[in-house]
Amino acid sequence: MNKPSTYIGIDKDLQGGMTTIGKIIRDAWVFGILPETQTCEGWNLAGIDSVLQKVNAEWDKYGCLVSRLPPDLAERHQRIHGAAIEKARANGWCGEHETDDED
Template sequence: MNAPSRHAYVGIHNDLHGGMTTIGGIIKDAWVFGLIPETETCEGWTPARIQMLHDQVAAAWDQHGLLASRLPPDLRERHARIHDEAIARAKAQGWVPGMDVDGTMAQSL
């Protein structure tokens, strides 16, 4: 097997705060829609492969008006579970919502 390229994705569990990133969000939503199994971390995936997954996730969200509240009950429950678990893991790793994207917030603390 070839070694992963330096441009390969590190995997959701190795990503910043356990995947609280744009790519991590794509992966979590792909789990919600059953596009990939929840055991798939996407470690070693190329940017092109991540982009293809993004396109599939976007198409799935389009079917539901881009709102979790419009998901059928089974998907809404899966969405809540996956995202709630991810938030809990990230907070346990020291993640503070907004601090990684808004530098002024960190200065005000």
């Protein structure tokens, strides 16, 4: 089976968008790199990687810790990621696959 050459879009992604690319997109929304309406549908890997570089640069300013975000960004982070978790759980996601290898 061939891998797709473009991204399906966070709204159509596996596990309600609880994937690595989904997290990158949500973080880009938090930092204002992308508008919250941007799903990145049809983007190629280079486009996603470009966003990742910008997201990483923003996280570096705060030591990669949510607790170090200023209040406005912390609120946006909680709102955006909280809503995503709620939606994913409602669609059957439980997050266990993310910790399966921690034993």
